Amino acid sequence: MANSRSSEAECQPAKKETRVLEGLFHLPASPGEQPYLIGSKCSVCGLVVFPKRTFCPVCEIDKPMDEVPLSRKGKLVSYTCARVPSEGMTAPYLMGTIDLPEGPRFISLIAGEQDINALKIGMEVELLIDKIAEEEGHDLIGYKFQPVKKGQGGDHK
Amino acid sequence: MRDTAIIGVGLHPFGKYPEKGLRDLSRVAIWEAIKDAGISAKNIQVVYVGNALGGLITGQEAVRGQVILEDCGLGGRPVVNTENACGTGLAAVRGAWLEVASGMYDVALAVGVEKMFIPHNTAKSIRALATCSEIELSRSGFQYVTYYAMRLRAYMEQYGATLTDLANVVVKNSYNGSINPYAHRRTAFTAEEVLNSRMVADPLTLYMCPAMADGAGAAIICSMDMAKKLTSRLPVKIDCCTFRAAKFSPHGEYDDPHTFTLCAQEAYEKAGIGPEDLDVAEVADAAIPMELILYERLLFCGKGEGPKLIRDGTTRIDGSLPVNTSGGFGIRGHPLGATGLAEIAEVVWQLRGEAGPRQVANPKVAMVHDSGGVVGYDTAACYVSIFSK
Incomplete structure (x- = not known):
């Protein structure tokens, strides 16, 4: 049985391949390590932005920003449920606007709750690295946020 | 010049x-x-x-x-x-x-x-539209209706705008579209029909969103x-044509003064007028209820007062500042490159007195606002023009 299953898998290798959205997040290199989003911090004014930028959009000077790991937890500013899919997606899927404590506000897919009624403006959400879409038959790996479950997720960053 | x-x-x-x-x-x-x-x-x-x-x-x-x-x-x-x-x-x-x-x-x-x-591939059209943003976003399920849905949900929470307010913008614009022979949607919807049409991106229903035209x-x-x-x-006369991309601010789309406001202020200044001088306006309601927020950003009213302009009829064809007499993006239709020209055609017809059943009473000054794209969680391109006769 095990043999026949593995030969079946060899006939369909494409689905196993994954593609990653580059430069947006850090994938854990070892078990126990946590993923995080990669932002940029200005060494002059202290501004933190996500996704990362090369130069500070406030200072407008020729001094590259520094890459910084961002908090894994943030707050949900708003949310919706896409009932009609974009190409590569399966509807329905949830999307949210996220605020991180360092300052960035951005749009993310929301995982962990399929029921939109479980979402609330202001609730705490945490980062998850997961399959987010399909491109040309391959899984695309990216970031999502999910509601923090009571008693789980801990206090660690 | x-x-x-x-x-x-x-x-x-x-x-x-x-x-x-x-x-x-x-x-x-x-x-x-x-x-x-x-x-x-x-x-x-x-x-x-x-x-x-x-x-x-x-x-x-x-x-x-x-x-x-x-x-x-x-x-x-x-x-x-x-x-x-x-x-x-x-x-x-x-x-x-x-x-x-x-x-x-x-x-x-x-x-x-x-x-x-x-035909039979709305997902491809949605993805094409979503490329008016950074690649990382368009590859991650982003679509414009979700962007506006989230913005409007936050607006409702902040200012107490209701689903009925959202629907009544569609009621106004769909009536205007029903008497515009160039409009994509030619049916005047009731608020009930708008609210009962199928959900596209909560709280936005089908009739609140532009169809692919x-x-x-x-x-x-x-x-x-x-x-x-x-x-x-x-x-x-073209009094001015102002244009800018958003300058970074921490909360982008949510921050004041918004790029639309900066662009509108520059336009008012260049044309030597104020918002009270406008007789008719075409604005970028890429999800129709976004018109409520545009009223504020283009300084037609104060913060949080958008729903008032719908409730009291100010922006109807027979109101004191008719907005989107053509039906606007959502009803007339929003084929990206063509939209700005349709907005201009509408105000030209209005200023000439050739707008037929949509004619506003003796307009002298008109605004066209056109904008779109998302970069850094804010608008990528905003245009505000003033026209007069």
Whole structure:
């Protein structure tokens, strides 16, 4: 049985391949390590932005920003449920606007709750690295946020 | 800069035309505009053609303007291809306006065209539209209706706007579209019909969101001096055409003063007017209820007062500041490149007194606001123009 299953898998290798959205997040290199989003911090004014930028959009000077790991937890500013899919997606899927404590506000897919009624403006959400879409038959790996479950997720960053 | 005017406008009706290409849509609009101006095509010296998604949707890249003009019999002139997300049409108009206002040419043609509708493949159209953002976002399920849905949900929470307020913007605009022969949607909806149509991106229902529409528009822009020599048409003066991309702010779309406000303030200043002087306006309601927020950003009212303008009828055709008499993006239709030209056609018809059943009482000053795209969680391209007679 095990043999026949593995030969079946060899006939369909494409689905196993994954593609990653580059430069947006850090994938854990070892078990126990946590993923995080990669932002940029200005060494002059202290501004933190996500996704990362090369130069500070406030200072407008020729001094590259520094890459910084961002908090894994943030707050949900708003949310919706896409009932009609974009190409590569399966509807329905949830999307949210996220605020991180360092300052960035951005749009993310929301995982962990399929029921939109479980979402609330202001609730705490945490980062998850997961399959987010399909491109040309391959899984695309990216970031999502999910509601923090009571008693789980801990206090660690 | 010298005085310039629009002397002719033309549209191809907006809607689903799977059998027509960019050339087919454009040629109708271009020749309608030339006829409307009452000039010879030979008077046109320079052309700007706006199209944003033709490469993705039709496969035609790089020389769309030349391809369109060659088919129209109007080759042999300087042609500039422009794109700027949902602001693409105004990008073409602004370029043509600068050519004339600067004194370089006397007569310019601005064209905007887009094919959005793909039979049985709405997901592809949605993805094409989503590319008006950074690649990382468009690859991650982003779509514009979700963007506006989230913004409106936060607005409702902040200011107490209701679902009925959202629906009543559609009631107003769908009535306007029902009496506009160029509009994609020609049905006047009730608030119940709007709220009962299927959910697309909570809280936005189907009738609150633009359907995928094809279309084209054109305008003839001319120096005021030459206008008097070339045509007996009433020249509609272009008072200004302001434009900017959003400057970074931490909460982007949510921060004040918003890019639309900065652009509108600059436009009011350049035209020497205030919002109270406007008689009619076409604005970028890319999800129809976003009009509530646009009222505030364009300084038609104060913060949180958007719903009041819908509740008291201010922005109806018979109100004191009619907005989107054409039906707006969501009802007239929003084929990116063509949209700005349709907005301009509507205010030109209004200022000339040729808007038929949609005619506003004796308007003298009009605004066109066109914007779109998302970069850094804020607008990528915002245009505000003022026109007068």
